[in-house]
């Protein structure tokens with residue numbers, strides 16, 4: 528039995544805890560929230576025995592072996608390092624931190640404490656992506672030469688992702704999935720071109736071309752407008768499209784292997800979503816911790832750091848492209 532503590536009572540905690548509760552060998556012992564009222568409400572909703580507004584109290588509990596951290600990204604490093612120092616394993620929401628140097632601090636603390644640490648990149652454990660990685664790794668597309676992905680939906684104008692105080696960033700919140708997908712097939716880029724739109728300090732949309740030794744990724748993201756939510760991966764023998772929402776995909780079309788598949792009807796691969804989509808990752812994390820691993824081989828510290836560095840460089844390229852923010856009307860969907 529693995530015992531969990533939950534840090535943060537927001538949207539994603541709600542959805543992930545619902546999945547965690549369905550695992551046979553997991554128990555959620557306590558939840559921390561900034562406000563006692565919200566922590567109490569969260570605990571009552573999910574049947575968690577203890578709610579607290581004291582982080583120290585949660586981290587002092589013997590019946591919490593691993594903590595799940597789901598607060599805004601700029602708070603992750605300090606909370607994770609405190610949890611690791613208290614002897615807890617950590618699963619930290621994406622993006623793992625506000626920058627690559629902050630991510631390095633977390634992993635250095637995990638190594639020093641000899642505790643498991645991972646960014647909660649659930650896409651890497653999604654059954655469709657696991658299957659595609661296996662098939663493409665076995666040569667389905669030949670050598671991969673391009674990745675295309677986009678993720679754009681309007682953020683709530685007053686939401687966390689639009690707030691400078693919460694280190695809001697459309698790239699780190701949404702574009703991260705596209706950059707991570709590209710890193711699987713093309714590795715860390717050698718050259719980055721990017722431009723985007725800023726609202727003060729907050730990047731609200733952007734696009735980038737990442738050049739690696741074997742090809743290019745063309746990625747775009749937005750928190751102010753809709754973009755196609757699909758992705759594709761192409762190589763010498765054909766291509767695969769991942770249907771929307773590509774980061775949580777359940778269906779892909781394989782245009783490879785025959786003229787019929789390339790020019791006519793593709794092979795369709797489908798994997799149903801399990802729960803809210805977080806169960807495969809939670810099971811993998813639990814197995815890794817129970818086996819004494821300090822990182823998961825499917826989403827290592829090095830994998831996370833490579834994506835964090837790319838995102839830092841994309842932001843820097845977007846800034847030096849001197850993008851400005853002309854007055855824009857944000858569609859009012861709320």
Ligand SMILES: NC(=O)c1ccc[n+]([C@@H]2O[C@H](COP(=O)([O-])OP(=O)(O)OC[C@H]3O[C@@H](n4cnc5c(N)ncnc54)[C@H](OP(=O)(O)O)[C@@H]3O)[C@@H](O)[C@H]2O)c1
Pocket residue numbers: 535536537538539540560561562565597598599600602620621622647649687699700
């Ligand atoms: N994996 C996914 O599918 C997914 C989806 C969405 C988000 N995320 C990630 O999950 C994290 C949280 O996102 P969310 O959408 O759940 O956000 P959210 O709904 O705004 O919830 C954020 C939580 O953090 C708390 N918080 C806010 N500012 C804080 C601070 N300065 N110090 C400590 N706690 C603070 C909030 O407390 P109050 O209630 O008191 O404000 C709330 O409990 C982000 O890193 C985000 O990128 C992941």
